[in-house]
Amino acid sequence: NFLLTQPHSVSESPGKTVTISCTRSGGTIASNYVQWYQQRPGSSPTTVIFEDNQRPSGVPDRFSGSIDSPSNSASLTISRLQTEDEADYYCQSYDGNIRVFGGGTKLTVL
Amino acid sequence: QVQLQESGPGLVKPSETLFLTCNVSGYSITRGYNWAWIRQSPGKGLEWIGSIYHSGRTFDNPVLKSRLTMSVDTTKNQFSLKITSVTAADTAMYYCAREAIFGVAHFDSWGQGTLVTVSS
Numbered sequence: 160n161f162l163l164t165q166p167h168s169v170s171e172s173p174g175k176t177v178t179i180s181c182t183r184s185g186g187t188i189a190s191n192y193v194q195w196y197q198q199r200p201g202s203s204p205t206t207v208i209f210e211d212n213q214r215p216s217g218v219p220d221r222f223s224g225s226i227d228s229p230s231n232s233a234s235l236t237i238s239r240l241q242t243e244d245e246a247d248y249y250c251q252s253y254d255g256n257i258r259v260f261g262g263g264t265k266l267t268v269l
Numbered sequence: 270q271v272q273l274q275e276s277g278p279g280l281v282k283p284s285e286t287l288f289l290t291c292n293v294s295g296y297s298i299t300r301g302y303n304w305a306w307i308r309q310s311p312g313k314g315l316e317w318i319g320s321i322y323h324s325g326r327t328f329d330n331p332v333l334k335s336r337l338t339m340s341v342d343t344t345k346n347q348f349s350l351k352i353t354s355v356t357a358a359d360t361a362m363y364y365c366a367r368e369a370i371f372g373v374a375h376f377d378s379w380g381q382g383t384l385v386t387v388s389s
Contacts, residue, residue: 160331191374192372192373203379204376204379209377257330258305259317260307260314260315260317263315
């Protein structure tokens, strides 16, 4: 099995850019696609990035995803932050028959 | 557009069995996706429970595997989850989701979730 480690929380001001990391331990980050989900309080998660860097229709281009092999990590970057971006964000990947979520990062836009 | 809806008892006694069903509408469960269960304990993160293909092939979280059974009913377009010998640690919001396959494992549609409390 493997683990995905995220920072517990991040905060940034409206209009700025924030990056959330997701570090894989056990296996190679680039070997399996990474997804990112946004979860607002009281709601189900929704996808903001899939297959490392693809945005579903309806997700603004302020959201982007990337993979960094040297650090064995994935990143979600949100630019031009808006108050509505305040939520929990989870990375997710897989290895064979196992699917794993990161522990989640609480984004505060203040 | 696919819609998923979980149903089942909201309260289960310790040591008993938790049973949930996910009804799928707007999409046939025989059409090339896995169907998954994911849970979230109060105030905690997401935990993948397992996934099932319409053929009945399952993919289980090793932590839960010994207590876990998943099944599909293609005639009703629904799939189900059973967890035996529950404890307070199984108290969570339970989500069903559609999972893209073929090397992606992306949960692209989710139900609204159902809260299950384990308590006597």
